[in-house]
Amino acid sequence: MLGPFYQRYKTEGQSRKVAKHLIAPEGASQLFKERFAREPRNELRTIIGALTSPTYTRITPELTRIETYAPQVLIIRIWNRAVARGHLEHFELLWRQATKYTLR
Numbered sequence: 001m002l003g004p005f006y007q008r009y010k011t012e013g014q015s016r017k018v019a020k021h022l023i024a025p026e027g028a029s030q031l032f033k034e035r036f037a038r039e040p041r042n043e044l045r046t047i048i049g050a051l052t053s054p055t056y057t058r059i060t061p062e063l064t065r066i067e068t069y070a071p072q073v074l075i076i077r078i079w080n081r082a083v084a085r086g087h088l089e090h091f092e093l094l095w096r097q098a099t100k101y102t103l104r
Contacts, residue, residue: 014040023047023091023098037103045098059088 019041024033026046037044054070064087068074
């Protein structure tokens with residue numbers, strides 16, 4: 001989605017020391033998993049099962065952002081601490097069940 005702005009996005013995240021935690025399907029492409037895991041402060045875990053939705057959910061203490069990339073880009077931002085906390089609790093539940101991905 002970011003196209004030519006992706007490098008700037010990555011640089012900005014690194015300068016602000018943003019840590020990204022991602023749960024991906026175990027069957028996700030090896031190339032995708034390795035690229036994500038190689039970026040500084042990223043942590044990847046994999047899980048067997050569903051997770052086939054073409055969406056990403058980004059969670060901060062005040063914000064939940066749901067991003068859908070297929071069939072078109074749609075981003076929904078919800079500025080609400082209670083909603084963000086609820087999404088974070090769901091994420092943490094899955095995180096505990098997922099397996100830590102280590103680079104080969």
